[in-house]
Amino acid sequence: MNRGPQQGARPQGQGGFRPQGQGMNRGPRPMGTGTGAPRIPRPVAPAPAPQAPRREFSSPKKFEKTYVEKHPVNKRALQRQQGMDVGDFDEDKSGYRKARFAKKGAKREASAVKIDHAVVTSKEIPIKTLSEKLGISAVEITKRLFREGIMKTVNESVDYDNAAYIALELGIDLEYKPPKTAEDALLEQYDSADDAERSVPRAPVVTVMGHVDHGKTSLLDAIRKTNVTEGEAGGITQSIGAYTVSFGEGKKVTFIDTPGHAAFTAMRARGASVTDIVVLVVAADDGIMPQTVEAINHAKAADVPIIVAMNKMDKPHVDPDKVKQGLMQYDLVPEEWGGEVIVVPVSAKTGQGIDDLLENIWLVAEMQELTANPDRKAKGVIIEAKLDKGKGPMASVLVQNGTLHTGDNLISGTTMGRVRAMIDDKGRTVKEAGPSTAVSVLGLEDVPNAGDTIFAVDQALMKQVQEERKNKQRESMIKETQKVTLDDVFAQVAEGKMKELKLIVKADVQGSVEAVKGALEKLENEEVRVRVIHSAAGAITESDVMLASSANAVIIGFNVRPDTKAKALAEHSKVDVRLYRIIYELLDDMEAALKGMLSPKYQEVYMGKAEVRQTFHITGVGTVAGCYVTEGKLVRGGKLRIYRDNVMIVEGNVKQLKRFKDDAKEVSGGFECGCAIDGFNDIRIGDFIECYLIEEIKPV
Numbered sequence: 001m002n003r004g005p006q007q008g009a010r011p012q013g014q015g016g017f018r019p020q021g022q023g024m025n026r027g028p029r030p031m032g033t034g035t036g037a038p039r040i041p042r043p044v045a046p047a048p049a050p051q052a053p054r055r056e057f058s059s060p061k062k063f064e065k066t067y068v069e070k071h072p073v074n075k076r077a078l079q080r081q082q083g084m085d086v087g088d089f090d091e092d093k094s095g096y097r098k099a100r101f102a103k104k105g106a107k108r109e110a111s112a113v114k115i116d117h118a119v120v121t122s123k124e125i126p127i128k129t130l131s132e133k134l135g136i137s138a139v140e141i142t143k144r145l146f147r148e149g150i151m152k153t154v155n156e157s158v159d160y161d162n163a164a165y166i167a168l169e170l171g172i173d174l175e176y177k178p179p180k181t182a183e184d185a186l187l188e189q190y191d192s193a194d195d196a197e198r199s200v201p202r203a204p205v206v207t208v209m210g211h212v213d214h215g216k217t218s219l220l221d222a223i224r225k226t227n228v229t230e231g232e233a234g235g236i237t238q239s240i241g242a243y244t245v246s247f248g249e250g251k252k253v254t255f256i257d258t259p260g261h262a263a264f265t266a267m268r269a270r271g272a273s274v275t276d277i278v279v280l281v282v283a284a285d286d287g288i289m290p291q292t293v294e295a296i297n298h299a300k301a302a303d304v305p306i307i308v309a310m311n312k313m314d315k316p317h318v319d320p321d322k323v324k325q326g327l328m329q330y331d332l333v334p335e336e337w338g339g340e341v342i343v344v345p346v347s348a349k350t351g352q353g354i355d356d357l358l359e360n361i362w363l364v365a366e367m368q369e370l371t372a373n374p375d376r377k378a379k380g381v382i383i384e385a386k387l388d389k390g391k392g393p394m395a396s397v398l399v400q401n402g403t404l405h406t407g408d409n410l411i412s413g414t415t416m417g418r419v420r421a422m423i424d425d426k427g428r429t430v431k432e433a434g435p436s437t438a439v440s441v442l443g444l445e446d447v448p449n450a451g452d453t454i455f456a457v458d459q460a461l462m463k464q465v466q467e468e469r470k471n472k473q474r475e476s477m478i479k480e481t482q483k484v485t486l487d488d489v490f491a492q493v494a495e496g497k498m499k500e501l502k503l504i505v506k507a508d509v510q511g512s513v514e515a516v517k518g519a520l521e522k523l524e525n526e527e528v529r530v531r532v533i534h535s536a537a538g539a540i541t542e543s544d545v546m547l548a549s550s551a552n553a554v555i556i557g558f559n560v561r562p563d564t565k566a567k568a569l570a571e572h573s574k575v576d577v578r579l580y581r582i583i584y585e586l587l588d589d590m591e592a593a594l595k596g597m598l599s600p601k602y603q604e605v606y607m608g609k610a611e612v613r614q615t616f617h618i619t620g621v622g623t624v625a626g627c628y629v630t631e632g633k634l635v636r637g638g639k640l641r642i643y644r645d646n647v648m649i650v651e652g653n654v655k656q657l658k659r660f661k662d663d664a665k666e667v668s669g670g671f672e673c674g675c676a677i678d679g680f681n682d683i684r685i686g687d688f689i690e691c692y693l694i695e696e697i698k699p700v
Contacts, residue, residue: 004239014462059614060644086297115172121179124157133173141166144630172284186411186455190379191399202372203244203252203436204365205398207443210281210297215311218348219281220255223358240398241384242438243425247358249590251367254436255279256383256398274381274398278306279357284318284345288326296330305364307342314347358452372435378404382412383438385447385510387538393417393444397433397454404433404456408443411462412454412467417444447537450510501590502553504544505535506560513537516558519583523591530590540577544564556586607691608632615683616674621656623681627689633668634691641690653678655692 035607057270079626082478118133131138138154144166158166160176167174210216223245238640242256256275278299282292299306310323324334333339342360346353384396395412397404406570408419421432433439448454480497503520507513520530534544535549540555540562546569548555555562555570557579562570570577580586613625628632636657642650655678659671667673677683 025355032201083606116174119175119177123160124158125163127154141459146349147164155598163240174537180341182468191661198373198375199371202370203254204276205254207275208279209258211289211291215348216281222348231621242398251362278304279309280306281309284310285315287323310345313345314350347412352487372401374403374434376402378402380454382448382450382452385450393447395448397441398438399433406431407455409459412448413452415444415448416462416466501530502547503532504553504555505532506540506557508559510537540566542569545575548575602694603694605693607635610689612687621676623683624676625683627675628672629669631669633666635666638691638693643688650680652680
């Protein structure tokens with residue numbers, strides 16, 4: 001079907017493209033001819049844009065590509081290029097894996113090894129450390145602790161007892177070895193310095209013991225050929241405490257004198273511990289006394305030979321055989337009777353037997369083969385110590401080994417210092433003191449304790465040892481305080497509040513301090529205890545008063561007095577300061593004080609008995625018993641027991657007691673009265689009332 005030319009289409013053969021450069025005219029379209037359809041001009045292609053001229057270079061730059069030489073990385077190429085074996089390559093490549101798992105493998109091996117014994121150096125052990133010691137995980141340890149009711153994490157510590165229990169479950173012996181301390185280094189230093197080849201014979205150290213009136217001081221006076229017995233203040237027992245005596249051909253003996261009073265047991269015990277021979281002084285006219293027995297026991301405990309000096313042989317009517325028989329009771333058999341104990345008759349007054357006594361001492365010493373090394377640092381013991389106001393702390397030192405020089409650094413207990421001066425028993429200043437020599441040493445920073453060991457050490461070690469000892473002392477004080485404030489408090493509450501007498505003891509010398517403390521501690525009983533919260537040698541100071549005030553304690557001064565400031569402070573603080581010069585007075589006062597602190601004891605005192613014959617009810621009072629007093633009397637304020645059919649049914653107090661309508665203090669037998677019982681109204685006719693009082697028993 002011929003649709004004819006479509007509208008808008010250009011008739012075939014008409015028109016054409018416009019010449020280049022002529023734009024499209026959008027003015028009035030010219031009317032065409034033919035069919036009358038408008039003429040549509042043919043689109044003309046746009047002229048191309050002019051191109052910029054190409055820049056020409058005189059010498060064009062050449063770009064060259066850089067190549068990086070690459071090495072082969074696969075196993076076979078590496079083998080071909082370097083001649084490397086495949087096995088070597090594998091070993092090199094897997095080396096880091098082996099290193100990474102080496103530690104784990106070692107741990108697995110270690111855990112597989114059976115642990116039988118482990119050592120720890122602390123009482124508080126970190127759980128991680130314990131796991132390494134026992135070869136189990138820290139988590140396993142916490143589980144075992146949890147089963148015992150102890151909650152711990154792996155980052156906490158466990159005490160040695162619980163750690164040892166866990167180790168025991170695993171079949172491991174857990175041993176505690178404390179770490180090496182400065183104290184250990186000090187002892188090792190002295191042990192290593194002992195050299196038998198350098199040792200030489202030394203003088204024996206002799207302790208003179210005996211009863212207070214048997215002539216110990218007089219005997220020492222006779223031995224030294226001096227007279228210091230009269231006015232003994234400044235004499236033998238209050239001076240240096242040890243003396244060296246020369247006799248014969250170069251023979252020397254060092255004597256230590258301990259007071260003979262029975263209360264000074266600690267001083268005699270200390271004397272026996274540093275001695276080689278004990279000379280037991282027994283009066284020929286008096287025999288064995290209590291202090292003599294104590295001296296014998298101390299000598300036996302120290303395992304030292306005993307020589308008996310039978311003194312006062314110049315007196316008439318003495319019986320040596322009686323003294324020897326008394327010695328036999330304590331296993332001291334004289335040589336004349338087949339034993340080993342040497343008995344020397346002496347007289348301190350006439351000098352009889354003194355030379356024989358010295359020769360026998362030397363004979364026994366030779367049998368003991370006593371030696372010491374003078375070419376080492378000194379080691380000794382504090383015999384006595386005191387505080388001199390002019391010279392400061394003074395210590396009587398018996399050198400046991402080595403040689404002590406002026407300028408040596410010393411440590412004794414927690415006290416250290418440097419030797420400024422040394423004075424011998426004759427009052428002479430000396431530069432050195434060898435074995436078995438006693439000297440008074442000046443230069444310590446504080447008063448040491450009698451009986452403590454003293455060492456000459458290097459300054460650095462001295463300070464380390466002092467610090468360790470102070471820390472240990474501080475820890476023990478804390479533990480003691482905790483024990484008193486916890487354990488004792490609970491015990492007191494449970495047992496009826498045990499009382500405590502707190503004391504501060506100050507004395508002229510350290511030996512007296514120890515003796516007074518020992519005597520006071522023997523006074524305590526089941527209900528009252530004596531607690532010495534502080535003790536030292538020297539005068540009573542302000543610090544002592546302040547301590548007594550805060551602790552509610554009593555200050556005991558033995559042969560010392562408070563200074564002016566301390567006295568004023570004590571009066572202001574109302575602190576009780578007791579001063580004594582005789583130990584018996586001190587003990588009597590303290591015993592009386594303890595009796596005053598005892599819990600009062602009570603006894604029941606029967607007063608009388610009454611029969612209930614009538615009962616009345618009074619408003620506001622209750623039931624009143626009309627009684628007839630059959631024996632004794634009823635007392636207002638007394639206590640009552642009600643019996644019914646001879647069975648006690650109640651105990652109570654007398655609430656009211658009346659005779660007719662008048663109040664009565666008491667109603668005697670044969671009279672009637674009205675009695676109201678506090679808190680009890682079920683009184684019946686026929687009941688019996690027993691009246692009694694509770695009275696306090698005064699301690700005897």
